[in-house]
Amino acid sequence: MSEGTPQVQTAGHVLERARWAARAFARYSAADVQRIVAAVAEAGHRDARHYAEWAVRETGFGVVEHKTLKNEACSRGIVAEYAGEDFATPRIDAARKIVEVPRPAGVVLALTPSTNPVATVYFKVLLSLMTRNAVVISPHPMARECCNAAAAALAEAAVAAGAPDGVVQCVAEPTVPMVTALMEDPRTDVILATGGTAMVRAAYSSGNPAIGVGPGNVPVLVDASADLKAAARRIVESKAFDNSVLCTNESVLIVEDAVADRLLREMERCGAAVLDRADTARLSAYVFPDGRLNVDVVGRSASWIAQQAGVRAGPRTTVLLGSFDVAVPEEPMTHEKLSPVLGVLRVPDAQRGIEAARAVVRIAGAGHSAAIHSTDPGTIMEYAATVPVLRVAVNVGSSTGSSGLDTNLAPTMTVGTGFVGRSSLGENLHPRHLVNWTKIAYNADASVPMGDFAGLSPWRDQTGPVPGYPVASNDRSATAAPAPGRTLRTERIVADALQFRGTRHNGDDERFRAEIRRLVLEELSQLRKG
Amino acid sequence: MHDYGSFEFDSKQDVLAKSKQFWNPDKTQFWSDSGVDLVIDRREGYLLWDMDGRRLIDVHLNGxxxxxxxxxxxxxxxxxDAMARFDIGNHHFPSVARTALAEALVSSAPASLTKVAYASGGGEAIDIALKSARHATKKRRIVSIVKAYHGHTGLAVATGDDRFSRMFLADRPEEFTQVPFNDLGAMEQALRGRDVAAVIMETIPATYGFPLPEPGYLEAVKHLCEKYDALYIADEVQTGLMRTGxxxxxxKHGIEPDVMVVGKGISGGVYPIAAVLLSERAGAWLYEDGFGHISTFGGAELGCVVALKTLEITTRPEVRSMVHYIADLIGRGLEAIQARHPAWFTGIRQNGVVFGLEFDHPEGAKYVMRELYELGVWAIFSTLDPRVLQYKPGILMPPDLCEELLDRTAVGIARAEAAAGYGRRRAS
Incomplete structure (x- = not known):
């Protein structure tokens, strides 16, 4: 990297260090990986609440309890999810005479958003470590401090468990030119872009392999066959979850006329406020001034937003419902809100509902998520086939359903939006997306025998810090350098010197020995005092 | 035609001929005779290109x-950027750049060091160090090691090998005592008379081929200095700036020196500057008569800006980590090469990315140097011990280049073994 500000240059060294770490890590054994991943997940889990509080404090987005849950899900939860999966050991397929040797991506540049900052750090770090990649976190500037602190804690846990130095790093002062430079740098092997559309597009334009995902704008359809009480509770809880900052949260509720009033009544019982036309207009004007999302509302509570917008809602309100009539782009309530504000659209029947959902996703959110509450498989199938999304959460809140926390999808903070959503990734990000496999392919002819690869591994278990501390080659027993100033190491060194001197020079000077002893004792006593 | 803008040459031969005529006939001839017909043209990162266009990986790095x-x-x-605002500056006055660098150097160094004096190069810096010690102790004698090398200026040259002092009648045996390296008995003998102002030591003597101090040696020398009231001058010109990790x-020895000398790398390779860090005692003359040492170019402000940037880059935690990786990779790689040539490649002296490679021939390193040069690697033999090749990878060397360097080195060492007649000898 020859251009750019000093900060950009420093960031180049972050990538360079990561390259070294990746190079070493790519030869770690499955047992090493398991130990490191477990240690990092435990460290993340232990501090889940601490960083949840920090993230809310720093960004103003979301709810501490819910961020804590996400952090727990993205630490221990992720490890539990992939327990028993091994992305480090070669795989043998004797029938096809193929052996696969895992080859990690190398340096993963992980962009993390302001809305789910620490959970995404946890998630991308753990996926990288499971697959023996080094990872450089580039946090959203709004969440810079909590992400740096969390990444440092994970890095420390990783290295303490034997991971190579520099395997987890975080950019201290992210700026747009710096992130652009990092993305374009040939030392970056793959970019994981979660964030605004501009950043995702920039990732794809960087010239480096990228896994970027598009934005969400989730329709949820409730048809007449649904369990309305359960649907109401699930939708309200999902909208309230972390104040709707997950990109999988419901944006527009589409409900069959026949059951709409009952559903909304149930939702009110669960904490939603159904606004009248005038209040909906006021809310819409506040949330979408000039037709664009007011970033002040992102991740804020419903009661706070209501107060700011000047609409009536009780202090216990967790979700604001505002009705509108047509799903068209100029209707603000059809757009992604990233706040506990839910647009409500009544439709005469399920088929019209499916068309409305398709219209919502046409406006934004292609390839992302949709939800449906229904007991009719035919409707569900038609909905999934018609609405251009890659996951349809059924009878579950979409926030935690589409992100895999409350379904059996891969739990993720990176929701692939596929080709339709201008992404190379069509599913929830999974560790396997960060590793390639070198295939050893034998002649298919049955007369050519395949060698016996059973138990053969090119990797070795690690036994010490990586890299080792650069001790002098004539003093391998030495350990890391002492801090400047007096240290106990001097004691050993001087003792060694005396011994060395004794072997080299027969005419030992007793006074010299006594003097050295005196100095050592003096030093020790000072250390004890200190 | 080689056009360099403000001058041009017809060919490399043209340069070599004129170099002999106008610059340094012996040195020019020496390299031709050594099989290293190098005239450096383009340079970038850790790569050099000869005028003929040949690419070399630089592991000499000029120390x-x-x-x-x-x-x-x-x-x-x-x-x-600095040239838009600064020039050399006026050495008499307080200066923003000199002050900023001095503060940065002091805060980077062991706590004993509190003041900075500037020089235009390492030799002058050594002279300042020795003068400071003499002023502080009111004693004249300086102790250095046999085969020491601290530069070619008036006092510095007298501390070193007599090859460079006698020819200029600059040796002063009555004031400059030399003792064998790693010999504490001889060191104490030299200090016992309490007439020594300072012991000057390179932390690893570079030009002698990086013989490593025995564990505890430097620490014990420092204790002896304290015992006999001599100052300890650490010459960190080649071991400073992260080269040992x-x-x-x-x-790394836990030593707080009285004086520390910094040069070479602190220039960033683009603007000559050197510095001496002094303890309160060694720097006492700065209170007494600040005009005691005057240097027009010493601490030139452009140099200070460059040195600050160099220090900032060097102290990044990422860089320290990278150096440890480089040291690990090259160290292991050399050990693997050594295992294939145990009779010829007899030793690896390593501390961080400071390497001395020992060969079983009085001029072994010259053979290796020549073969490596043919193979696109520039590493120099140790002037004061030509058995030993100085091998100094840069602290920012990327992994791929490290691997390439090792590949070339493996072949070069094997070829040198054959060239020195070892292959035949072993076979017989």
Missing amino acids: GTYNLGHRNPEVVAALS ELWGIT
Whole structure:
């Protein structure tokens, strides 16, 4: 990297260090990986609440309890999810005479958003470590401090468990030119872009392999066959979850006329406020001034937003419902809100509902998520086939359903939006997306025998810090350098010197020995005092 | 035609002929005779290109001058930017750049060091160090090691090998005592008379081929200095700036020197500057008569800006980590090469990315140097011990280049073994 500000240059060294770490890590054994991943997940889990509080404090987005849950899900939860999966050991397929040797991506540049900052750090770090990649976190500037602190804690846990130095790093002062430079740098092997559309597009334009995902704008359809009480509770809880900052949260509720009033009544019982036309207009004007999302509302509570917008809602309100009539782009309530504000659209029947959902996703959110509450498989199938999304959460809140926390999808903070959503990734990000496999392919002819690869591994278990501390080659027993100033190491060194001197020079000077002893004792006593 | 803008040459031969005529006939001839017909043209990172266009990986680095690579873009940018505002400056006056660098150096160094004096090069810096010690102790004698090398200026040259002092009648045996390296008995003998102002030690003597101090040797020398009231001068010109994996090699020994000399790499390879860090005692003359040492170019402000940038880059935690990786990779790689040539490649002296490679021939390193040069690697033999090749990878060397360097080195060492007749001897 020859251009750019000093900060950009420093960031180049972050990538360079990561390259070294990746190079070493790519030869770690499955047992090493398991130990490191477990240690990092435990460290993340232990501090889940601490960083949840920090993230809310720093960004103003979301709810501490819910961020804590996400952090727990993205630490221990992720490890539990992939327990028993091994992305480090070669795989043998004797029938096809193929052996696969895992080859990690190398340096993963992980962009993390302001809305789910620490959970995404946890998630991308753990996926990288499971697959023996080094990872450089580039946090959203709004969440810079909590992400740096969390990444440092994970890095420390990783290295303490034997991971190579520099395997987890975080950019201290992210700026747009710096992130652009990092993305374009040939030392970056793959970019994981979660964030605004501009950043995702920039990732794809960087010239480096990228896994970027598009934005969400989730329709949820409730048809007449649904369990309305359960649907109401699930939708309200999902909208309230972390104040709707997950990109999988419901944006527009589409409900069959026949059951709409009952559903909304149930939702009110669960904490939603159904606004009248005038209040909906006021809310819409506040949330979408000039037709664009007011970033002040992102991740804020419903009661706070209501107060700011000047609409009536009780202090216990967790979700604001505002009705509108047509799903068209100029209707603000059809757009992604990233706040506990839910647009409500009544439709005469399920088929019209499916068309409305398709219209919502046409406006934004292609390839992302949709939800449906229904007991009719035919409707569900038609909905999934018609609405251009890659996951349809059924009878579950979409926030935690589409992100895999409350379904059996891969739990993720990176929701692939596929080709339709201008992404190379069509599913929830999974560790396997960060590793390639070198295939050893034998002649298919049955007369050519395949060698016996059973138990053969090119990797070795690690036994010490990586890299080792650069001790002098004539003093391998030495350990890391002492801090400047007096240290106990001097004691050993001087003792060694005396011994060395004794072997080299027969005419030992007793006074010299006594003097050295005196100095050592003096030093020790000072250390004890200190 | 080779056009360099303000001058041009017809060919490399043209340069060599005129170099002999106008510059240094013996040195020019020496390299031709050594099989190293190098005239450096383009340079970038850790790569050099001969005038003929041949590419070389530089592991000579002029003793660490190119520690951060040739024309490091960050350093070059710092210098270019500085030229919009600064020049050499006026050495008499307090200066923003000199003050800023002094503060940065002091805070980077062991706590004993509190003041900075500037020089235009390492030799002058050594002279300042020795003068400071003499002023502080009111004693004249200086102790250095046999085969020491601290530069070619008036006092510095007298501390070193007599090859460079006698020819200029600059040796002063009555004031400059030399003792064998790693010999504490001889050191104490030299200090016992209490007439020694200072012991000057390179933390690892570079020009002698990086013989490593025995564990505890430097620490014991420091204790002896304290016992006999002599100052300890750490010459960190080649071991400083992260080359041992810590910013200053001396801190790996837990030693707080009275004086520390910094040069070569601190220039960033683009603007000559050197510095002496002094304890309160050694720097006492700065209170008494601040005009005691005057240097027009010492601490030139452009140089200070470059040195600050160099220090900033070098102290990044990422860089320290990278150096440890490089040291690990090259160290292991050389051990593997050595295992294939145990009779010829007899030793590896390593501390961080400071390497001395020992060969079983009085001029073994010259053979290796020549073969490596043919193979696109520039590493120099040790002037004062030609058995030993100095092998100094840069602290920012990327992994791929490290691997390439090792590949070339493996072949070069094997070829040198054959060239020195070892292959035949072993076979017989």
